[in-house]
Amino acid sequence: MKYVYIVHHTHVISEENEDIKLIGAFSSKENAIKVTEKYKQLPGFREAPKGFDIDKYQIDEEYWSEGYFTTQ
Numbered sequence: 001m002k003y004v005y006i007v008h009h010t011h012v013i014s015e016e017n018e019d020i021k022l023i024g025a026f027s028s029k030e031n032a033i034k035v036t037e038k039y040k041q042l043p044g045f046r047e048a049p050k051g052f053d054i055d056k057y058q059i060d061e062e063y064w065s066e067g068y069f070t071t072q
Helices: 029-039
Strands: 003-014 017-026 052-058
Touching: 003 029, 017 029, 029 052
Parallel strands: none
Antiparallel strands: 003 017, 003 052
């Protein structure tokens, strides 16, 4: 099976506001980790170094196939 590793960065601005950036999609977890280490040195990212997330997704797999609900 083939997988992709998605890197996001979340910077919490306030309790109600956060800035989420898609950094990229990578072929291995090792490559995703390398990129997060590089980005931790860049302006903005270095002020929120714990904001990185790496998620593993299977290629050609559907997600949210049953829809979703929000609570408001």
